Amino acid sequence: MRTAVSEEAATIRPRSRRLPGWNEYTPTIILFLLPSIILMAVFVVWPIIASFELSLYKWNGISPDRTPVGLENWFRLFQDPIFWRAFGNNLTVVVLSILIQMPLGMLLAIMLERGGRYFHFRLFKTVYFFPMLMSSVAIGILFKYIYDPSFGVVNQFLTSIGLKGQSWLGDPQLALYAVIAVICWQYTPFYMILFLAALNSISEEARDAARIDGANDFQYYTRIAIPLVRGTVRTAVILSLIGSLKYFDLIWVMTEGGPNNASELMATYMYKKAFPSFDMGYGSTIASALFIVVMVIALTTFSLTRRYETEV
Amino acid sequence: MNLKNLPGHLLLLLFGLFWLVIAGTPFYFMVITGFKGRFELFSGGSVFSFPQNPSLDNYQEVLTSGTFFRYLGNSLLIVSTAVILILILSSMASYVFARIPFRLNRPLFALIIAGLVIPLHVTLIPVYLLTRQIGLYNSLWALLGPYVAFNLPLSIFILTEFMRQIPREMEEAARIDGGGPMLTFWRIILPLSTPGLATLAIYNAVILWNEFVFAFVLITSPDHRPLPLAIWEYQGEYAMNIPAIMAVLTLSALPLIVVYILGQERVIKGIMAGAVK
Numbered sequence: 092m093r094t095a096v097s098e099e100a101a102t103i104r105p106r107s108r109r110l111p112g113w114n115e116y117t118p119t120i121i122l123f124l125l126p127s128i129i130l131m132a133v134f135v136v137w138p139i140i141a142s143f144e145l146s147l148y149k150w151n152g153i154s155p156d157r158t159p160v161g162l163e164n165w166f167r168l169f170q171d172p173i174f175w176r177a178f179g180n181n182l183t184v185v186v187l188s189i190l191i192q193m194p195l196g197m198l199l200a201i202m203l204e205r206g207g208r209y210f211h212f213r214l215f216k217t218v219y220f221f222p223m224l225m226s227s228v229a230i231g232i233l234f235k236y237i238y239d240p241s242f243g244v245v246n247q248f249l250t251s252i253g254l255k256g257q258s259w260l261g262d263p264q265l266a267l268y269a270v271i272a273v274i275c276w277q278y279t280p281f282y283m284i285l286f287l288a289a290l291n292s293i294s295e296e297a298r299d300a301a302r303i304d305g306a307n308d309f310q311y312y313t314r315i316a317i318p319l320v321r322g323t324v325r326t327a328v329i330l331s332l333i334g335s336l337k338y339f340d341l342i343w344v345m346t347e348g349g350p351n352n353a354s355e356l357m358a359t360y361m362y363k364k365a366f367p368s369f370d371m372g373y374g375s376t377i378a379s380a381l382f383i384v385v386m387v388i389a390l391t392t393f394s395l396t397r398r399y400e401t402e403v
Numbered sequence: 404m405n406l407k408n409l410p411g412h413l414l415l416l417l418f419g420l421f422w423l424v425i426a427g428t429p430f431y432f433m434v435i436t437g438f439k440g441r442f443e444l445f446s447g448g449s450v451f452s453f454p455q456n457p458s459l460d461n462y463q464e465v466l467t468s469g470t471f472f473r474y475l476g477n478s479l480l481i482v483s484t485a486v487i488l489i490l491i492l493s494s495m496a497s498y499v500f501a502r503i504p505f506r507l508n509r510p511l512f513a514l515i516i517a518g519l520v521i522p523l524h525v526t527l528i529p530v531y532l533l534t535r536q537i538g539l540y541n542s543l544w545a546l547l548g549p550y551v552a553f554n555l556p557l558s559i560f561i562l563t564e565f566m567r568q569i570p571r572e573m574e575e576a577a578r579i580d581g582g583g584p585m586l587t588f589w590r591i592i593l594p595l596s597t598p599g600l601a602t603l604a605i606y607n608a609v610i611l612w613n614e615f616v617f618a619f620v621l622i623t624s625p626d627h628r629p630l631p632l633a634i635w636e637y638q639g640e641y642a643m644n645i646p647a648i649m650a651v652l653t654l655s656a657l658p659l660i661v662v663y664i665l666g667q668e669r670v671i672k673g674i675m676a677g678a679v680k
Contacts, residue, residue: 128515
């Protein structure tokens, strides 16, 4: 009996003899994974490698000859004040995004959680989320007119309360901050909803415990609720961090990185070099540098926050 | 919160109204201006004031210029194709990652998830060169590859999590009937994943509906451009006609806002799918 079964198994699956590891699942694994892996290899992995390779050439993207220049593009990058300015601007966007969006998002979430039962607060929530529905391009164009020096909303409001209007996007001192304000306007609702969901998921026991201990609202949020949702806050910070480093659309539409590179970001500078200026080699160098910066910051944040999580 | 704590309620309400003004004023400006006459803004009146002679002229001009519906059609075509492809490919891959143990399961999954962090701008130049090489440059379909590839990691991540929650007992029935893994996927896992797929469909549709960079770089001819670029072009075309631009912006935002008002919780859930831990 026993031999009969093993013989049967051997005749049913002759392949398992020839290819180690091959079983009834293997065709499914290959067939189901291959399309995704090929697409990602062609459009994500290969382009990253190609960017690093192109950074070793001087090339306009059109002519058949590429001139190999070694590390010349990289030396140029390190000495390029505009690149460093863009890098610094990216860091400013990161830091201000987190410092403004996180507390504001949390305050709004707390307000909506407190008032959630009332109709007008539900209406507030509906409207607050509107910015997330518009494309960055549309938001950028809309705010270009809102910031307009002569008939923009901001300046009309300022003059109506007796203040002086500014050329928000035309002044190198102000342009970057004006754009960051729009970024915060656009993304705060995202963090608001994220925090609201986390606050709502706090257990009744924790709330009851706080109430029995006589904690007031302020103490409840600062000592109990916010510490309890710190995992969500950590996620929010990482999302904001990585998102801010990738920023392009809004800045491109509103200022194209100007005036005088005052609001230049790494991504806009890369675009300018590669496409309007046909300097594919240098553009690829900036792209590769952007990749390195994002990876280093992402990995550092992941390992730092993980250590922090285990300590707590 | 209850009404016994009236000062607290008032404080909340005040803060709520404050943010309502901040969040709502740009939309108010956009919609109101869209109904204004071409020179009304220059005439020195307040930008907040109601239109002197509210008219649909701007809308009429934009809608009858012929190009708007072409852009809209382009957007609908590329976004729906890409979303369907993303859902098919990611559900197939997620099934393997969630259910089939094999040696490369975890490393491959980790590799795909690493794609979540990649800034797409890094790939812009090589993808542009590739697109030109394979003759897709300046065609709507040039967008399909990048659109699908860049949204696979998050979709696979979410669907894998989702499929892991499906009880294994559900599959046993199919196995006893003699079905292989593909049949199990088709008969059991896929139908049970519908809620996850719906969330992902919304998430990807919103992202791609608003996508700008790839469309900007890969398509130069106005005939083939999707809606976000149309807005960009109208801005040049109507540079001095701000009310017309505001009408375009309103029109372009309208589809999503209508969907949002019809199914608010679903849309919020879909958009928030991007917040993965």
